[in-house]
Each structure stands twice: as structure tokens, then as C-alpha cells.
Amino acid sequence: MNSKILVTGATGNVGSEVVCLLHDRGYQIKAAVRDLKNIDDTLTPQVEYVIFDFQQQNTFSPALQGVSKLFLVRPPAIAQVKRYINPAIDAAIAAGVQHIVFLSLLGTEYNPIVPHAKIESYIKSVGISYTFLRASFFMQNLSTMHQEDIKHQEIFVPAGKGKTSFIDVRDIASVAVKALTEPGYNNQSYALTGDEALDYYQVADMFTRVLGKTVVYTNPSIFQFFTRMYKQGFSLQFIAVMIAIYTTARLGFAARITADLEQILHRKPIRMQQFIADYRECW
Ligand SMILES: NC(=O)c1ccc[n+]([C@@H]2O[C@H](COP(=O)([O-])OP(=O)(O)OC[C@H]3O[C@@H](n4cnc5c(N)ncnc54)[C@H](OP(=O)(O)O)[C@@H]3O)[C@@H](O)[C@H]2O)c1
Structure with a gap:
């Protein structure tokens, strides 16, 4: 049965913190990197690092094997959502992923031209359970x-x-970990x-x-x-x-300013x- 969490953007701002927190709490994770050479001393060791590149579709299936939840980070340089992000979402569903926590952008709901809005819209359209973290x-x-x-x-x-x-980003990661590991976050959007x-x-x-x-x-x-x-x-x-x-x-x-973060973490940001x-x- 799939039980692992795949964290994309694992070398990045939020992804690296999510990897660290999930690992500390004993969850089984796969940390996605484009190149294993990108793993340096600042990242959490003893984690299963896997190759995953939105621009190399042949990396999707091996990385997604055994995965039930996905932390999805859109790389800032990728604006072509249909071409590079949607196929990864399709592959996740095909591999048995049941929930996607997506790092989105504050105000996305009012701004349909940003890539984050297109990704949110696609995730909703395919019917998978989601949590959108719309961060400032x-x-x-x-x-x-x-x-x-x-x-x-x-x-x-x-x-x-x-x-x-x-x-x-440490606060965003704390919210992401809750959404990835606790019930009650299905099909919710938060302004963080x-x-x-x-x-x-x-x-x-x-x-x-x-x-x-x-x-x-x-x-x-x-x-x-x-x-x-x-x-x-x-x-x-x-x-x-x-x-x-x-x-x-x-x-x-x-x-x-919103209160979403404080309501979820029960502490001030x-x-x-x-x-x-x-x-x-x-x-
Ligand atoms: N920065 C902000 O203030 C802010 C605020 C709200 C929302 N956001 C959103 O948060 C997301 C992350 O932004 P960030 O600035 O924090 O970037 P980041 O996560 O620090 O860096 C990008 C990550 O994506 C990975 N990556 C790059 N190209 C890839 C590819 N082709 N396939 C797979 N992974 C790839 C990079 O890995 P490598 O090590 O392989 O390069 C890196 O881990 C963006 O969507 C951004 O719009 C940012």
C-alpha cells in the first residue's frame, strides 16, 4: 500500500523545511531533487532522495512509486503549467496519490493569470483531494x-x-506538515x-x-x-x-493579514x- 509522502522542491525554501519536519516526526518520505548533486550539507541527511524533474516526464513514475501524498511546489522558472505541471499531477493520480498539498500564492483566487491559479484550477478539475497554501x-x-x-x-x-x-517559510512548512499528516484539511484553501x-x-x-x-x-x-x-x-x-x-x-x-496560520498552528506567526x-x- 502507498504510504510515503513525496516532497517536491526539496532543495528549496519551503520544501527543505517540510522534509526536515516530516523526517523529524518519523514519517516515510521521498525528497524530490532534479540532481542528486544538489543535496548539500544544509539538507536533511538520512532521507530517501529521488530524482524528479517536471521537465523530464520519465522521472515521474519512479519518484511517485509508493507515494500516497504529494507536497507540490511549482518551480519559479516554470510558467508553462499545462506542459510541465499538469502531467505531473496526472502521473501522481495514476500512481495512487490521494492528496496534494500545493504551495500557492496569496491572492491567487483574484488573479487567474498567475501559474498558481492555473494549477489550483487543474487540481480541482481532476477531483483529487487538495489543500492550497496561499502564502504571502x-x-x-x-x-x-x-x-x-x-x-x-x-x-x-x-x-x-x-x-x-x-x-x-518555517511557518508555511509547519502548516504543510499538518495538512499532509492530519485529517481535516481536505479540499481547503488557506491564506497564510x-x-x-x-x-x-x-x-x-x-x-x-x-x-x-x-x-x-x-x-x-x-x-x-x-x-x-x-x-x-x-x-x-x-x-x-x-x-x-x-x-x-x-x-x-x-x-x-489573515488569521489562518494562527488558527492552524495555535500560536503566533x-x-x-x-x-x-x-x-x-x-x-
Ligand atoms: N518567494 C516567495 O516570496 C513566494 C511567496 C509565495 C509563493 N511562492 C511560490 O513558492 C514556490 C517556490 O518558490 P521559491 O522562491 O521558494 O523557490 P524554491 O522552492 O526555493 O526553489 C525552487 C525549487 O524547485 C526545484 N526545481 C527547479 N526546477 C525544477 C524542475 N524542473 N523540476 C523539479 N524541481 C525543480 C528546485 O530544485 P533544484 O535544486 O533542482 O534547483 C528548488 O528546490 C513558487 O511557485 C513561488 O511562486 C513564493
């Missing part, structure tokens, strides 16, 4: 994407004075946010206080942001996505100050 902007973007800028005492994003209800909405001036002040060195939010224009990112070699597609994300914040659409303290070595 990750705090960990500051320790990954913006790590170098912050090391150089700057936050460089074109978000104006807009506020964001940042969430820590932090419990404070901050602008980047406030975030820079928190970095300054916690790290004990000045970090400044330079509030670049979209043109300044584009120019620097382009010179740094990022693709036009990637820069466009970043600009769209930070424009959403600039316009005030990223500030929504991790706050920005705590995140900076926990990850201080990054900067």
Missing part, C-alpha cells in the same frame, strides 16, 4: 535573493512605502501571512537593530532596479517577475525580528 511574501527572500545587498548594508527593492505581510505588515524602511531598521550594523532601504525606482538587475546578468523574464512582485507591494496589495535573529549568520 517569504522572509527568506531576504536571506537568499537579497542576501548580498543586505551584507552590503542595503535593501534594494522597488517597493516604495508599500507594506508586506511577510511570512517565515505573518501578523504584521511592514514596509522596507521598517525592515531595514530591524536589520540595523538586530545585526548591530546600519542597513538602509534605498527605495530604488523601477528603472534603477531594472538597470542594476540587468547589469548583474538576471534574465528579462526574471526581472519582470520581480518588478511585478514589488509593484504589488508598492501599490499596497501585499499587506493583507514568526515575526521579522525573530527571523533576522535566527538567520543572522547569513548577513
Whole structure:
């Protein structure tokens, strides 16, 4: 009988935390990676790592063998849902998967053009049990994407004075683990946010206080942001996505706060100050 949980995006922000939590709690898991060489010291050892690539359909069936539940992460670079994600969902159902927990995006229900909306819609259309985790902007973007800028005492994003209800990926992973292992989450969607909405001036002040060195939010224009990112070699597609994300914040659409996370975890979400303290070595 199928009993394992397949975690996609196992090297990524949320997936790696989900692997870690499930493993600690003794669940049988398969951690999906594109290449076994991507497993480094930061990831949980003693886990069954399997090859899985949305762009290589021949990897689906072996990875899904013995799997009853799927944690589904859409890789940020994959926008062609019909071509790359839907076949993986079909393969999961064919392999006997009974429940999909999908890492989605806050506000997806109002934004049918984002890939996450198309994935949600496809999952609903095929009739499999699901949990959609519609997450707000990750705090960990500051320790990954913006790590170098912050090391150089700057936050460089074109978000104006807009506020964001940042969430820590460790909280998303905690909710994901509940949805993957406990009853009561079937066919539910949750809007997962932090419990404070901050602008980047406030975030820079928190970095300054916690790290004990000045970090400044330079509030670049979209043109300044584009120019620097382009010179740094990022693709036009990637820069466009970043600009769209930070424009959403600039316009005030990223500030929504919900109580879903607290209701599920019975505790407050991790706050920005705590995140900076926990990850201080990054900067
Ligand atoms: N970042 C945010 O603030 C935020 C907020 C809400 C929702 N989201 C959504 O969360 C999802 C994850 O975003 P993220 O930024 O946190 O990325 P991430 O999960 O840290 O990184 C992407 C993951 O996907 C894997 N991957 C890449 N290409 C793949 C492929 N062809 N087949 C299988 N796996 C592949 C990568 O593995 P490798 O090691 O093989 O590269 C990596 O584990 C995205 O759908 C994003 O839109 C993000």
C-alpha cells in the first residue's frame, strides 16, 4: 500500500523545511531533487532522495512509486503549467496519490493569470483531494535573493512605502506538515501571512537593530532596479517577475493579514525580528 509522502522542491525554501519536519516526526518520505548533486550539507541527511524533474516526464513514475501524498511546489522558472505541471499531477493520480498539498500564492483566487491559479484550477478539475497554501511574501527572500545587498548594508527593492505581510517559510512548512499528516484539511484553501505588515524602511531598521550594523532601504525606482538587475546578468523574464512582485507591494496589495496560520498552528506567526535573529549568520 502507498504510504510515503513525496516532497517536491526539496532543495528549496519551503520544501527543505517540510522534509526536515516530516523526517523529524518519523514519517516515510521521498525528497524530490532534479540532481542528486544538489543535496548539500544544509539538507536533511538520512532521507530517501529521488530524482524528479517536471521537465523530464520519465522521472515521474519512479519518484511517485509508493507515494500516497504529494507536497507540490511549482518551480519559479516554470510558467508553462499545462506542459510541465499538469502531467505531473496526472502521473501522481495514476500512481495512487490521494492528496496534494500545493504551495500557492496569496491572492491567487483574484488573479487567474498567475501559474498558481492555473494549477489550483487543474487540481480541482481532476477531483483529487487538495489543500492550497496561499502564502504571502517569504522572509527568506531576504536571506537568499537579497542576501548580498543586505551584507552590503542595503535593501534594494522597488517597493516604495508599500507594506508586506511577510511570512517565515518555517511557518508555511509547519502548516504543510499538518495538512499532509492530519485529517481535516481536505479540499481547503488557506491564506497564510505573518501578523504584521511592514514596509522596507521598517525592515531595514530591524536589520540595523538586530545585526548591530546600519542597513538602509534605498527605495530604488523601477528603472534603477531594472538597470542594476540587468547589469548583474538576471534574465528579462526574471526581472519582470520581480518588478511585478514589488509593484504589488508598492501599490499596497501585499499587506493583507489573515488569521489562518494562527488558527492552524495555535500560536503566533514568526515575526521579522525573530527571523533576522535566527538567520543572522547569513548577513
Ligand atoms: N518567494 C516567495 O516570496 C513566494 C511567496 C509565495 C509563493 N511562492 C511560490 O513558492 C514556490 C517556490 O518558490 P521559491 O522562491 O521558494 O523557490 P524554491 O522552492 O526555493 O526553489 C525552487 C525549487 O524547485 C526545484 N526545481 C527547479 N526546477 C525544477 C524542475 N524542473 N523540476 C523539479 N524541481 C525543480 C528546485 O530544485 P533544484 O535544486 O533542482 O534547483 C528548488 O528546490 C513558487 O511557485 C513561488 O511562486 C513564493
